[in-house]
Amino acid sequence: MNKKYTINMRSGASAVEGHGVLSAYYEMVNLVKELEDFEIHENSFGCADITHYHTVNPSYFLGIPWMKMKGKTVGYVHFLPETVDDSLHLPKLARKIFYRYLILFYKSMDRLVTVNPYFIEKLEAYGIEKDKITYIPNYVSSKEFYPLSSEEKKALRISYGLDPNRFTVVCAGQLQTRKGVIDFADLAGNLPKVQFVWAGGFSFGKITEGYTEISQLLQSHPENLFFPGILPREKMNDFYNLGDVMFLPSYGELFPMTILEAMCCGLPILLRDLDIYPKILFDFYLKAEDQTGFQQELLRLSQDPVYYSQAKEKSAKGHDFYNEAHVQTMWENFYKDLIREKVLDCHPGWLQALMPAKMK
Template sequence: MIKLEMLSSAEKVKGQGVASAYRELVNVLERKAQHKYDLQLNTFQAADITHYHTIDLKFYLASFSRKRGINVGYVHFLPETVDDSLQLPRFFRRVFYKYILAFYKRMDRLVVVNPSFIDKLAQYGIERDRVSYIPNFVSKEGFSEGTEEERIAFRQRFNIPEQAFVVLGAGQIQHRKGVLDFLDVAKRLKHIHFVWAGGFSFGQLTAGYAELKKLVENPPENVHFTGILERHEMKHCYNAADLLFSPSYHELFPMTILEAMSCNKPLLLRDLPLYENILFDFYERAGTNEAFAATIARLEADRSFYEQTVERAKKGASFYSEERLLNEWDAFYSSLLKIREPVHE
C-alpha cells in the first residue's frame, strides 16, 4: 500500500473552499481507495507521499524530514490573490508573500486547481514540469438534488416565500467575491429574493471588513445573509435556490460552483477568462450588473431557457464527477513513486 499523509489545518476556519476541497479528497480516498492507500491525517508518521493542503509553518519545517517522502503542495492561492482577500500590515505582507513562495518551492511537486496558475507559478521561478493540474470535485453523496420538503423548510428558516424565485450567492464575504455587485443587482430586481450564504471567515482581517459589515447588517429587504453555514447545510441552501449567481472578480475553481452543479442548479457567473478552460459551456455569463440583472430576469420568466441552463450545469457535474477525479489523483500519486522508493517498515 502507498503510505499517504495528509497535512492540513483548513478545517479550523469555517466557510472556506480549501477545507471543502480537502475533505472531499480525504472522503473519496477513504471510501473508494482504502485498498491502495494507507491514509493518515496530521500524524507526521513516515510516508511515501506527504500532501500539504495548507502552508502552516510547522508543515514547512516538517518538509525537511526524510520521513515525509515526496512532498506535494496544493496551490490554493498566490500572493496577488491574498491581496484581494485580506488586509495585512505592509511589513507582514512582504514577509508572508516570501514565505508562500518559499513553501511552494520547497515542494517536490505542486498541484493547481486551475491551469492558469501554471504560468503564474512559472513567473515565480517554479518549473512547469513540477506542476500538475487536477481540478476540484464534489461527491453526489454530499451534494445532490433535494426534496420539496427540504426546499420549503430552508426557505421558511429565512422567511423566504415558497413560490419566490431565489438567487443564491455563496462564499466568504469579500470585495473580490463581488458582494457589492450582488447587492446592486438585487436592488434592480426587488421582486426576486437574493440569499448570500457565507460570512467573514477571517474576521477583521477581511479586506474592506468595516464597509461590508455595515452592508450585511443593513441589507435591502429582498436580500438575506445567512452567515457561515456548516457544510452539510449547504446542500439544503442550494436546493432552496433556483440559481447560483457569482459576480466574483477573481477565483481559482470555487467549490460552490461544483456543489451547485451537483445539486442540478444553473450557474450565472462573471465572464472571467479563467473559467473558459474549466467550465466550458456549463454556465451563463455576463460582465455588467445590467447584464446580470437581465439574465436573471430571463431565467425567471423563460422556463425553456431556465431548463436549458440546468441541463448545462448537469453536464458540468458529470464532467467533474468524483469517479473521474479519483482516477486522476490515483494516477498522480502512483506516478510519484517513480521519483523515490516507497517506505518500508
C-alpha cells in the same frame, strides 16, 4: 497482503470555518481514501511515502526536509500572492514577508497540484518548473450534495423565512470585496421581485478586504436580501436547494467549490466573465461582464422557462464531467507516479525490480 503506500494529509484548514479550502480538503481526502493501494493518514506526525500539504502552516515548513528524506512532498496550490491581495488586508511588511514565504513553501515541494490549469503559467512566473506542476480539478460528492423535490424546497424556504414561491438567487462564500458581495446586494436592490440569499461570513475577521463596508451592508440592505451567516457543511445542501440559480459575481477565483456543489444540486450557474473559467467550466455556465448583464440574465432565467431549462442542462453537463471516477483516477495516477519517482530516487536498479506490477 499487498503493500499499501502511506499518504499523510497535512492541513490546518479546520482552524477557520466557512472557506473553500476546508471544503476542498474534506472532499479530496474522502475521495482518495477509496484508493486500494494507499493508506491515508491525516495530520500524522510520522513520516510517510507521500506527505501532501493542503495548507502552508509554518510548522509544516520546518518539517519538510525530514519528510523529503523519507518520501515525497506535495503542495496543494489554493492561492497565490495576487489572490491573497484581493482577499485580505495585510500590513505592507507582513504582506511582503508572507508572499516570500508562500512561494518558498511551494518551491520546497517535490510536486505541486493546482485546481486550475490557468495558474500553471502563474506559478512558472515565480520560478517554479512546469514539470513540477500538475492540474487536478476539485470534486464534490453527489452523496453530500444533491437536488431536493419541489415540495422539500418550499418547506426549506419557509424554514429560512423566505417566500416559498419567489424566484430565489443564492450564493455562498466569504464576505469579502473580491467575492462580489456588494454587487450581489446592488442587484437585490434593482430586482425587488427576486429574493437573494448569501451564506458566509468574515472567516478571517477584520483583516478581510472590505470588512468595514460589508459590515455596514449587513446592518442595512434591501428587504429581499438575506444573510444567514456561516452555515455548517452539513447544512449546505439544504442551502443550495433554497435557490433557483447560483450566482457568483466574484472578481477572482481558482476553482470555487461552491460552483461544483451547486451543480450537484441541479442549479443553473451564473458567473462573472473571467479568464480562469473557460479552461475548467467550458460551456457549463452562464456569464456576464457587468451589473447590466447580470440583471438581464437573472430576469431571463426568472421569466423564460425554456432558457432556464437550457441553463440547467449546461450545469448538469458540468456535474457529469467532474464525476467521481474521473477525478479519482487522476489522483491515483498522480500518486503512483510519485511512488515510482521515490523508488527510482532511492534505488534506481534492484529495488525498481521489486516494485509491484500495478505500481509500474
